[in-house]
Amino acid sequence: MTVKLDFEECLKDSPRFRAAIEGVECDVSELETRLEKLLKLCATMLEVGRQYCTASKAFVGGVRDLSQHTQGDPMMNECLDKFSDSLNQMIDNQMELLETTQLSSRQHIQTLVKEDMKRFKEARKEFERGSEGLASALHHNAEVPRRKQHEAEEAAQALQTARARARARALDYVLQINVIESKKKSEILQFMLMLMDAQASCLEHGHRLTQQLERYRRELGEQLHQLVLESAREKRDMEQRHAMIKQKDLSQDEGVLEGRGEAPDAVVMEGYLYKRASNAFKTWSRRWFSIQSNQLVYQKRAKDALTVVVDDLRLCTVKPCPDHERRFCFEVVSPSKSCLLQADSERHQQAWLSAVQSSIASAFSEGRTEAPGQHPERPSSMSAATMEVSGRSPREAVDKRVLDQVQRLEGNAQCCDCREPAPDWASINLGVTLCIECSGIHRSLGVHFSKVRSLTLDSWEPELVKLMCELGNNTLNRIYEARVEDMTVKKPQPSCSRAEKESWIRAKYVEKKFITKLPEVRLSRGGRRPPLKPKPGSISRATEPREAGTPPEGLHPGALLYWAAGQQNLPTMADALAHGADVNWVNSAEESRTPLLRAVAANSLLACEFLLQNGASVNQADSTGRGPLHHATILGHTGLACLFLKRGANQEAVDVEGKNPLSIAVDNANADIVTLLRLAKMREAEVAQGQSGDETYLDIFRDFSLMASDNPEMLTRRDLKLTTL
Structure with missing residues (x-):
């Protein structure tokens, strides 16, 4: 029987x-x-x-x-x-x-x-x-805030008894x-x-x-x-x-945490997790999650269709959330979205973190076994989602010239970290090319260290291509590997294990063991670092004389980043960031302006793009209440205004005079910027009403981006007939 x-x-x-x-x-x-x-x-x-x-x-x-x-x-x-x-x-x-x-x-x-x-x-x-009773105990246990330790212990005991x-x-x-x-x-x-x-x-x-x-x-x-x-x-x-x-201790959850790597349905890990909804209420729901076929999916009932959270584990990272109000939380981050999850216990949380990380490593390991020149297939839904998040239209086909143009740069024909030939991945905030295995390690560091994108599978904006060509492997390695020869440290080879490569990459970019130290900064009386002195002219002027190519001596990293942003010197900016510069450093001597505002004054699309990719705030204002979009509008830099709008700039913010960017653009009779601002406002209104809108907005923004990158002189038009709204 x-x-x-x-x-x-x-x-x-x-x-x-x-x-x-x-x-x-x-x-x-x-x-x-x-x-x-x-x-x-x-x-x-x-x-x-x-x-x-x-x-x-x-x-x-x-x-x-x-x-x-x-x-x-x-x-x-x-x-x-x-x-x-x-x-x-x-x-x-x-x-x-x-x-x-x-x-x-x-x-x-x-x-x-x-x-x-x-x-x-x-x-x-x-x-x-x-x-x-178990469902009630689980719900109560999940709702206990982290700060209420006594209630948490009671809830845990009740959960144990109920289980x-x-x-x-x-x-x-x-x-x-x-x-x-x-x-x-x-x-x-x-x-x-x-x-x-x-x-x-x-x-x-x-x-x-x-x-x-x-x-x-x-x-x-x-x-x-x-x-x-x-x-x-x-x-x-x-x-x-x-x-x-x-006779076993039935209050424990050993049966739930079960890896199933040899299962016929290719399920690596499965179990219940709480998932926070992305709606305005941020509600939590308990769902049955599993890792299968290099995807993270969940369902409520066995007969329900699987809902995909991450459709390619190679394009995601996972990290715990110790600062969240609820306990045992961790976050799965992918290019298209992030998902906040909660386990039932710390052991449960660690098991899921390990399972996701192992699956990411396994996915990259499988990718390396494919034939040379072949790239792992990715679901079309992932590409569409990636393009949607980055603001790109699906009609922007990937141009093979991007790969050729980036790889032709000296040093870019090999992986920046392990020197494997013909790398087809890149870190867009560092400006280097990477092989597929090193790109996976970069992705695991988090986007605050490295933002990874495929040279062949993703769509590229023209300003990003120019940014990659402005930096490159040789430039970055002169910064991050400056002391390698003196320290007699051996770089990893393509044949090295993933663990060896990961150890090297973390030492290089996270611990920054191989960079040279900047000269000590002279402190002013009272122990304060001297601010960068103001220079002739104002940021509100359309043009400003270029400074000497050599930075002043004794600048601390934040001031050096500020200076280099005005010089449009990306290698020096990268050097300042490597030495710990705050990308949102405030220069108190120049109306509390940031390096991004300094780059706006110089009308440098590349410097602005580089700062934004490295975490600069697109809405941080100076002492007059004017942010990057304000100054780009005042100076008539249409390409920069387009860039800031794509990056989510707040066009409703007002300065000390009570003016927002649209009113400034109307006063200055800048037809292009007025068009961009009005289109962006219409787009926001349609999205707020739940409408997807059409492709016109994206087409116009793409055209402005291409024009700002290739023909900036065409964006100087004025229309004296403009009137206020």
């Missing part, structure tokens, strides 16, 4: 288990209905002697009806079919046959319906109560299911066998018919005897296994 439900599976309380439970309950309910029908028909036959023939034929119909329930069991189906045919010819029964039939039905069928079914229903009620109670009741329920599945076959068959034996002995005129069935009855009796022995043995084994499992 095959066990209907496994005890280990019930500890997971997975959607598969729930679906199996539903199927079993329907099956038992249907069986109970059919058996009760059979009992009623038998009672009618016994009570109404005068109508014995009619009642017997109805009973035969009941037997045949029961046989329909056993279509999947040839042994039971054959038995019921043959005996029902014989019974149809044995209408003239004697009282002894009726009494024997009544006794047989009471011993087997009625016992199965009245006693075993009753125990099954009681076990089901206890299981449902335990499940409801133990629920699992114990689930085990009892599964035992009753397996017992009833085991008994129904033997009880039904024994009932039928006893009935047919009585027919054979009591009905002389049926002797000839029963003789024809003698061999079959004998074989069935032998099979039934063996079946009873096997059933008793399996019942004993199940009870022993049930007792052993019940």
